[in-house]
Amino acid sequence: MDKKNNEPIRFPFSARTVLDEVPDMDAMTLEELKGYLRELEDVLSRLDAVEPKDENSEAYEDWAEEHEDLEDLIDEVLDRIEDLS
Numbered sequence: 001m002d003k004k005n006n007e008p009i010r011f012p013f014s015a016r017t018v019l020d021e022v023p024d025m026d027a028m029t030l031e032e033l034k035g036y037l038r039e040l041e042d043v044l045s046r047l048d049a050v051e052p053k054d055e056n057s058e059a060y061e062d063w064a065e066e067h068e069d070l071e072d073l074i075d076e077v078l079d080r081i082e083d084l085s
Contacts, residue, residue, distance in 0.1 A: 033081050
């Protein structure tokens with residue numbers, strides 16, 4: 001967070017939009033879930049590419065939070081795929 005105005009620090013690429021717009025996975029078919037998983041893995045890859053170098057910075061903390069949230073969402077999708085398989 002930017003301490004001046006309490007806004008999240010923005011990266012050249014952010015996963016926040018994907019994380020804020022999670023579809024109803026219970027209503028998705030197995031094929032839709034697999035496609036969604038591929039999209040999330042692509043987002044994770046792009047997020048990895050913009051990892052801040054300074055692990056002690058606020059930017060890194062914000063990036064790490066998005067990264068962890070995205071990994072958690074991927075785990076949820078994998079669990080749902082396993083349920084349907």
